[in-house]
Amino acid sequence: MARTPILTYDRGTLILHPPPRGKSWVDFATWDDRIEKFRIPAQQYRHLIVALKAEDREIWDQAKAYQDLDLALTSEKQPYPHQQEALDAWKAAGRSGVVVLPTAAGKTYLAHLAIQTTQRSTLILVPTLDLMHQWYAGLLESFPAAEVGLLGGGSRDRTRILVSTYDSAAIHAETLGNQYGLLVFDECHHLPSDFNRVIAEYSLAPFRLGLSATPERSDGKHEDLAQLIGAEVYRRSAEDLSGSALARHDIVQIKVTLSPQERQRYDELMAIRNAFLQSSKIFLGSIQGWQRFVQASARSKAGRKAMLAHREARSISFGTEGKLRILGELLEEHYPDRTLIFTDDNATVYRISQELMIPAITHQTHVKERHAILQKFKSGEYKNLVASRVLNEGVDVPEASVAIVLSGTGSTREHIQRLGRILRRGSDPTKQAVLYEVVAEDTNEEGVSKRRYGDDEQKVKRLKVVDGDKPKKKKAAKGKYPNSRPRIPKAAEPLGDWD
Numbered sequence: 001m002a003r004t005p006i007l008t009y010d011r012g013t014l015i016l017h018p019p020p021r022g023k024s025w026v027d028f029a030t031w032d033d034r035i036e037k038f039r040i041p042a043q044q045y046r047h048l049i050v051a052l053k054a055e056d057r058e059i060w061d062q063a064k065a066y067q068d069l070d071l072a073l074t075s076e077k078q079p080y081p082h083q084q085e086a087l088d089a090w091k092a093a094g095r096s097g098v099v100v101l102p103t104a105a106g107k108t109y110l111a112h113l114a115i116q117t118t119q120r121s122t123l124i125l126v127p128t129l130d131l132m133h134q135w136y137a138g139l140l141e142s143f144p145a146a147e148v149g150l151l152g153g154g155s156r157d158r159t160r161i162l163v164s165t166y167d168s169a170a171i172h173a174e175t176l177g178n179q180y181g182l183l184v185f186d187e188c189h190h191l192p193s194d195f196n197r198v199i200a201e202y203s204l205a206p207f208r209l210g211l212s213a214t215p216e217r218s219d220g221k222h223e224d225l226a227q228l229i230g231a232e233v234y235r236r237s238a239e240d241l242s243g244s245a246l247a248r249h250d251i252v253q254i255k256v257t258l259s260p261q262e263r264q265r266y267d268e269l270m271a272i273r274n275a276f277l278q279s280s281k282i283f284l285g286s287i288q289g290w291q292r293f294v295q296a297s298a299r300s301k302a303g304r305k306a307m308l309a310h311r312e313a314r315s316i317s318f319g320t321e322g323k324l325r326i327l328g329e330l331l332e333e334h335y336p337d338r339t340l341i342f343t344d345d346n347a348t349v350y351r352i353s354q355e356l357m358i359p360a361i362t363h364q365t366h367v368k369e370r371h372a373i374l375q376k377f378k379s380g381e382y383k384n385l386v387a388s389r390v391l392n393e394g395v396d397v398p399e400a401s402v403a404i405v406l407s408g409t410g411s412t413r414e415h416i417q418r419l420g421r422i423l424r425r426g427s428d429p430t431k432q433a434v435l436y437e438v439v440a441e442d443t444n445e446e447g448v449s450k451r452r453y454g455d456d457e458q459k460v461k462r463l464k465v466v467d468g469d470k471p472k473k474k475k476a477a478k479g480k481y482p483n484s485r486p487r488i489p490k491a492a493e494p495l496g497d498w499d
Helices: 042-054 079-094 106-119 127-141 166-171 223-230 258-281 289-299 301-318 321-334 348-354 367-380 412-420 444-452 457-461
Strands: 004-010 015-016 030-032 039-040 095-099 122-126 147-153 163-165 182-186 207-214 233-234 246-256 339-342 382-385 403-404 432-438
Touching: 015 042, 015 432, 039 042, 079 095, 079 106, 079 233, 106 127, 106 182, 106 207, 106 233, 122 127, 122 166, 127 147, 127 163, 147 166, 163 166, 246 321, 258 289, 258 301, 289 301, 301 432, 301 444, 321 339, 321 348, 321 403, 321 432, 348 382, 367 382, 403 412, 412 444
Parallel strands: 095 207, 095 233, 122 163, 122 182, 147 163, 182 207, 246 432, 339 382, 339 403, 403 432
Antiparallel strands: 004 015, 015 039, 030 039
């Protein structure tokens, strides 16, 4: 009598032995000469089981170690229509797939609903420790009777509901792979990296949910999400939800002109950079072009000089005196509304903090200090807060209604994340938010600004360039602002002896 085939889990793969009859499993399997057995990628577990059941093949499944749960949501709040639609679409797709919702649209609560309806031991993946602790607190609130654990930041729990950073889960992927039936990937655009993707590849979890406001990646690896998680099943934009789940908002662009001294220096620096790029036949319109520029700057004195020129010119456009003057006017006009100020570099953050006496947060800010600053901002003790990229992702600040972007990258994701910081309605259904984008005119910043909005004509129409003398509260700011303050040396490394 033939033995029943046994399916086991082994360090991120499945072993099927002895081979079952039929052909359905063959497409998934690879022969391993070392153990003289067939191996199957763990992420193919669900497809394998479905294929074997279709042929009515019996196996002894010793691979899965995840457990059923008995969870009940304590929250009585009704999900927004878009949350229910997203949940229904995910369930209709076999509880596997990616949901794309803007920042502040309630992706975390959607995940709680998915966990409650799936009732399987669950692993939640997040990119940062801050997000890990936010998820932990939210899960305890929604499921107070459940045992929730942490993996990362010094914690190494193994509970039925586990919140982990991507880094920690990737390190332990071989042992986590068969312990969880549902994987929730928050900010799932982090998953397709070469290091993180093993979390999905080594897991046999049949149910998977990916969450992101902007899953697209510049390297094109977002296309791997369909294989690692599942196809995109639902998408809504900030405009779709404006006035319902999210606060109504305006996006206003203000152009400032460089001072004569700044303009002269900026043009000199750009001439040095562009001359080198032209002679080296390097074009900066792509990631590959920028990588070639970085490599060239390390190989020659001329390349180094060009890179220093690029950095100083960038510093001039990012920190022009005109921007700081407009910042002061906007803060005055919107007082006492809580306002978030974003820059691309730490030097400008500290400069604003020092000159305007505004609390600052960067990646250098200690965890306890960061927490204290955010708590005082949320309570209203601090009306303004300035930060670089550290607040782009995963910070819940529902009380903020104004954002001022003084500088940033051309990333659409960064724009959506920064806008999302002010779109949470909190307890005010009539909240009106506004995001100001302050751009140095006739500099590379104008091109960067256009890239933030992509090729979608509808997005470009939301960008307002208006005229007048002074920004008005809750309305479009006015005009092109000349720079009249004397120039202060910036933090960029000077050309020095390269001249």
